[in-house]
Amino acid sequence: MNKPGSKVPGLLRNEIIAGVIGYFTTVxxxxxxxxxxxEAGISLETGMIATIMASFTGTMMMGLFGKLPLILIPGMGINALFAYSIIGNNGFTFQEGLAVVFVAGLIFLFTAFSKHGVILKxxxxxxxxxxxxxxxxxxLILIGLEKSGxxxxxxxxxxxxxDFTSSTVIVSLLTLFIAIFLFVKNIPANFLITMISGTLLxxxxxLPKTEMEPVSVNVSELLFVPSFTAIGELSFWLAVFPLALILIFENMGILSGQLQMLDRNDSYTKGYRITALxxxxxxxxxxxxxxxxxxNAAVIASGGKTGRAAITAGILFLATIFIIPWISIVPNSAISPILIIVGFLMAQNIRHLPLNNLSESLPAMLIIVMIPFTYSIGDGMAFGFIAYPIVKAALGKQxxxxxxxxxxxxxxxxxFIMKIIGI
Known part of the structure; x- marks a missing residue:
């Protein structure tokens, strides 16, 4: 017979296991x-340290204060917006790009602590x-295809x-086939296995970049000071606007779905605010x-129900700093298949579009087409948001x-007017 209270160690073990699984599926x-x-102006090693510290901090906050088994990591798609649109297209320095992130985060935080978030949603x-x-x-699919050659x-x-005679392209293709196989078979930690397999190939x-180099961690690499020198420029606020919108909408959707899986809808406000912080x-x-x-679906499916799972994953993320010399040798050919698969997962949302309703589907399709074709998420969004009221008015649905x-x-x-007149 189990002694009274003997379930506690078992529950703790489940939380730790769920946290470990969550770490390996997100690392x-x-x-x-x-x-x-x-590609936004810093070294790969510095970028990895920044990713580790942000993931560690956010995940620990969610575990300690939110009491939820959710891991917070830099969002795919959002990182592309940051690197390729905010910095790449606008010509901002890396620190100026971080200022855009900070201000967009403040707007996100404001909506999280007020009723305006619901109104905007x-x-x-x-x-x-x-x-x-x-x-x-x-x-993301386009970026993955480019990185793979x-x-x-x-x-x-x-x-x-x-060039299909190139070793890089051959390795990228083989790694992509491995990634697809692992993903459709729903193998745990399939992305991690993909990276390891791709690196070995x-x-x-x-292929070059297969030698480990020592990495020294400086305090300056653990904390950045955003530069607000461009805050008075219109381009700064035109970069803040789409980032803030995406942060608000994406987090609302993701968090709602995950809390439904946990049957913890009552924790939405707390979780949303921690995500904003x-x-x-x-x-x-x-x-x-x-x-x-x-x-996080894997964390929940593995039995994670409390913040202990997130705390476990957060500690493991921090420990990842010590293996940066090993993971820094991962080549683009091992990364690109992950970008392609994540892109396909996001593209599946096209099934939710009411294609039989022109006033809804046409503006949405403009966004879908113009984001990759303009290589700018902000400009792609603009086409759809401008077209929406025009189409509605044309059909008498204003x-x-x-x-x-x-x-x-x-x-x-x-x-757009400012761009036309050259401001």
Whole structure:
């Protein structure tokens, strides 16, 4: 017979196991996010340290104060917006980009602690929200294809197929096939196994970047000071706006779904506020904002019910600093398949679009097409948000437009006008 209270160690063991599983299903983000951040002006190692510190801090806050088994990591899609649009397209320095993250985090925090978040959530049509998610998905697919060498810039076309005699392309293809197999078989920690397999294949084919280098961690790499020198420029606020919108909408959707799985809907407000605090802190750690990882489904399915699972994962994330020399050798050919698969997962939201309703589907499709084609998430969103009231009015459905939505549409229109006149 079990002694009274003997269930407690068993429950604790389940929480620890769930936290370990959660860590191994999300630790891939250290390399993937570090790689994306490295294209924004910092070293890969610094990007990985920033990812680790932001993930550790956010996850520990969720475990200690939210009492929820949720791991917070830099969001896929959001990191692409940060590196390729906010910094790449606007010409901001890395520290100026972090200032955009910080201000967007403040707006996110404001909505989390006030009723305005609910008002904004209800003002944006579901079709546009799904359009943003799908557009981000296709953007990630494009980035993954580029990193793998499967797609290159063409001489007479915008894109062309890569050189299939290249060792990099061959390794990327083999790794992609492995990633797809592991994913559809629902193998635990499939992304982590994909990275390991892809790295081993790269070594086997003699690709570069397979030697470990010592990494020294400086205090300056653990905390960044955002630069607000561009805060008076219109381009700064045009970068803040789409990032804040995505943070608000994505976290609302992800957190609601995960708390439903946990049957903890009563914890939504607390969890949402902690997520906002973590996103704000990301700007100080030197990375794009954190979100509640989609992989938390594995934590919940493994029996994680309390904050102990998150605390376990958070401690493991911090310990990852000591193995950076090993994980820094992971090549793009091992990372790109993960970007492609995550992109496909996000693109699946296209099934939620009411394709038989032109006034809803056409603006959403504009967002989906223009995000990857303009290589700018903000500009892609603008096309859809501007088109939405125009299409509604053309079909005599202007009564369906809310004032907040019209204000957002006008702001996007204003940003385009400023670009036309060269401001």
């Amino acid at each position: 891939y983000i250290v390399v993937v996010n570090g790689s994306i951040l490295s 209800n003002a944006i049509p579901e079709s546009l929200k799904h359009g943003i998610t799908v557009g981000l998905g296709f953007f 499967l797609v290159i810039s063409g001489d007479t076309t915008i894109v062309a197929i890569g 790269a070594v086997l084919f003699g 973590s996103a704000l802190a990301s700007g100080l750690f030197g990375t794009s904002p954190t979100v509640s990882g989609a992989e 009564y369906e437009l809310s004032k907040p939505l019209l204000a957002i549409s006008l702001l996007f229109s204003f940003s």
